[in-house]
Amino acid sequence: MGCPVLVDGDQAKPDVLTYAVAESTAPAADGVVIPYADGHTGRLPGLTKGPFRYGARAGAYVRAAKKRTDRPVNATVIAPSALSLLYPAEPLEGYSREAFLADLADEAEADIRDAFDAGAQSVQLDCGLARLTLKLDPSGGVLDRLSALDNSVLERFTSKERARIGAHTYPGADQGSTHSKVVTDHLRPDSHVFVGVTDPLGPRIETPEQVRDRVLAAAQHIPVPQLGTCDDAGFVTYADDTTLARDAAFAKIGSG
The missing domain is CATH 3.20.20.210 (TIM Barrel)
Structure with missing residues (x-):
């Protein structure tokens, strides 16, 4: 992204x-x-x-x-x-x-x-x-x-x-x-945080506007120079997991 x-x-x-x-x-x-x-x-x-x-x-x-x-x-x-x-x-x-x-x-x-x-x-x-x-x-x-x-x-x-x-x-x-779900605020000044802005667990394809809003929300908690964006993990996990179709996964990635 x-x-x-x-x-x-x-x-x-x-x-x-x-x-x-x-x-x-x-x-x-x-x-x-x-x-x-x-x-x-x-x-x-x-x-x-x-x-x-x-x-x-x-x-x-x-x-x-x-x-x-x-x-x-x-x-x-x-x-x-x-x-x-x-x-x-x-x-x-x-x-x-x-x-x-x-x-x-x-x-x-x-x-x-x-x-x-x-x-x-x-x-x-x-x-x-x-x-x-x-x-x-x-x-x-x-x-x-x-x-x-x-x-x-x-x-x-x-x-x-x-x-x-x-x-x-x-x-x-x-x-x-x-x-698990854990949120931490222990951010060192020499570190960068990449926040997932697309959800691999839901079939709905995010719009660019939704992705933008998630980035802006993250920027309220993380200094912009230390903020990056990525996809959430979960598009490829275990071989028996067919929760999300491949085409839908790439469409979500494309939204960013």
């Missing part, structure tokens, strides 16, 4: 969460449950073995996207905080949680660097499950631990590199429903 940097919407990925780890995970009866507002639930897979290694990296998706455009491309990578939730409640034999987190941090760093090496203009960490943890643990203890893990990975990059790395948090979207 006015930005020259393109994203591919994760359309090539089999799943926005587990694209990197499908070979080392499996459906788990004790996997973390994701409760949605309409009552349906999802369940995260569980780690089945160690050592933990990515089976695919973000750079492959960047290279595929760059074959289709000469515009700069933003890469989305799953945040290590989200993948940390895959370790089962019962420790894996011969592979402790501590060893898993150390391997995960190394792999997450390598994933980000692979995206840059492939030519990504910027890299965005998908931190959607971070907001869910406040619903599961209102004390914020789990969120603090997840944030510390993400920050430990980001500290491996220079300040110049970190300027090209962002974090994406959102209320989740699956089958027309969300898993």
